[in-house]
Amino acid sequence: MLPYPRSFSHIGLSVPNLEEAIKFYKEVFGWYILMEPSDVQNDDSPIGQMCRDVFGDDWDTFRxxxxxxxxxxxxxxxxxPQNEKPENNFEYWKTGIFHFCIQDPDVEGMVEKIVEHGGKQRMPIREYYPGEKPYRMVYVEDPxxxxxxxxxxxxxLTYSDGAY
Incomplete structure (x- = not known):
């Protein structure tokens, strides 16, 4: 028996400043807060233990x-606390996640808003099927x-007809 397709639950992002990141994603994409910023300690609380399982013992606190x-x-x-921005933040050839995708029919407007809020446009907006379908895409970067x-x-919709 084949497995049924599971749903995507969430993604985790590491950011240098929680308040600035929340502001960016709220103002640019309209995302809403489920849980306000809070501190997590490396202690024996359930969340402390859970995070120790994930991150190991070598941390004190994070937000x-x-x-x-x-x-x-x-x-x-x-x-x-000791976050650091990698020198090259786009090592796409390395195994692991190198991007996520957000959908909006107004790609041009989204890019404009991202740039206005301190982000970057990393390439020109491209069409997947020029002259056939209006499917567009662009890579960007948050601040x-x-x-x-x-x-x-x-x-x-973008991939339902097969390869390009």
Missing amino acids: IAHLSTGDKIGVEMFEF FGNIFEIYSHSYE
Whole structure:
């Protein structure tokens, strides 16, 4: 028996400043706060133990907040005290996650808003099927170095007819 497709729950982002990141994602994408910023300690509380399981013993504290997208996907934001921005934040050839994608039919307007709020446009807006379908995409970056993509249409619509 084949497994059924599971739903996506949330993504975790590491940011240098929780308040600035929340402001950016609220103002640019309209995401809303589920849990205000709070401190997590490396202690014997349930959350302290859980985070120790994930991060190991070599941490004292960090801050966390939870946001949600319009389609109920969680965005967990972490601010670690000794955070550092990597020299190259786009090592796409390395195994692991190198971007996420947000959907909005107004790709141009989104890029404008991202740039106005301190982010970057990393490439020109491109069409997937020029002259055939209006599917557009662009890679961008938030002010904190997290790279993501903007799609004009759903993932399923964009790829449902097969390869390019």
